[in-house]
Amino acid sequence: MQYFVVMIDYGRRGREAVVDPEITRREVVSRVASGEYKNICFIHEIADSAVDDITVEILAEAAVPEIPASGTDPQASRFDHVRDLRKHEMA
Numbered sequence: 001m002q003y004f005v006v007m008i009d010y011g012r013r014g015r016e017a018v019v020d021p022e023i024t025r026r027e028v029v030s031r032v033a034s035g036e037y038k039n040i041c042f043i044h045e046i047a048d049s050a051v052d053d054i055t056v057e058i059l060a061e062a063a064v065p066e067i068p069a070s071g072t073d074p075q076a077s078r079f080d081h082v083r084d085l086r087k088h089e090m091a
Helices: 025-034 055-062 074-090
Strands: 002-009 015-019 040-047 050-053
Touching: 002 025, 025 040, 025 055, 040 055
Parallel strands: none
Antiparallel strands: 002 015, 002 040, 040 050
């Protein structure tokens, strides 16, 4: 049998161990990425009688890539600005 233990730290309110034998590794990664699991102390994978600390692996898998806040292309904006300057110089 394999299952995961996610230890969440609530600060002064204490800690909570989330243990669900039916949850998969993919689901743990999904919950970390979505922010459902925050302030994680550790994530352990228990398989048969072995315990592995997989916190770093799960956090790396759940990392969301950085997306620039602006959807504009800076080079295109520069070209538009130069074109506008030329247009106004001619007038």
